[in-house]
Amino acid sequence: RAVQQAGPEILHDHRLRREIIAGQLTNDLVDLMGATFVYRMVSETGRSAAEVLRAWLITARLADHHLIFQALDGRADLSAAAAYAWRLRLARVFERTTRWVLQNASPDEAVATIAERNAQPLHALRKAFPDVVRGLDKVVYEQRVAEAVAQGADPAFARDAITLRFLDHLLEILGIARGTEAEPIDAARAFYGASELMRLPWLRQEIFRAAGTGHWEQRAAQALSGDLGRAHRHVVAHLMERAHASSVDAALAELQRAERRGAVRIAKLVEEIQSESAQGLAPLSVVVREVSTLADRVVSGQV
Known part of the structure; x- marks a missing residue:
């Protein structure tokens, strides 16, 4: 707050500039994520504290977290309880996205370079998000927006x-778009179309719901989620390559026809788990394996 009151131009030439920025970063991180966040991430990912901090900083820059906090603090129509709920949800988003950055961002690239490269396309994707999201993700998005409005938010x-809840998705979409030389909006439509076909939102939700609080169960849940992410990425990249010759809708329709049996198999496994109220990660890992098998068929050209 002292930096905000004094003005950033004073900080630029201050002899303790680096120390002040480091202190401000630490305060921001601890205020949002809690004092044990870095330690826990180091333990769960095997990365160094410096790598975790860098990934979180990239996440914060991409999310424009200072602007969000200023908006929340400046909204008199938002109750204290609602503002606290916003911060809790943002913390979950930042953790997921920090993990994504650790796994996908080049460690040799400057934080500012990553932020600048993604800023404009990320803004465009967030603006178009309500029109491209599908399935359970769309339901969740609309529910969260309705809840926020009911709590007094504009x-x-x-x-x-609320598009920030899907920040890790949006960064994945931008990465796929760059890798396949596709338009981000088209990649987003393929991303959510494939996600709906393979029941990925439900699977991710249930994986983390089924995992206990123990260290190894949490690591197992992250590993299963990672397997889903890789399968999803491969299928979407395949769709975008096919879409170059036709369209995203045509590529999705072709995938649905070719993988009807695989999609039905996944749906039946999901229904079986739901009907039996199966507990733990074991039954969900069977579905994850089926999703990975479908993705392998797609990538190998069997579809």
């Missing part, structure tokens, strides 16, 4: 801010 602010 509808436009809610629609924009």
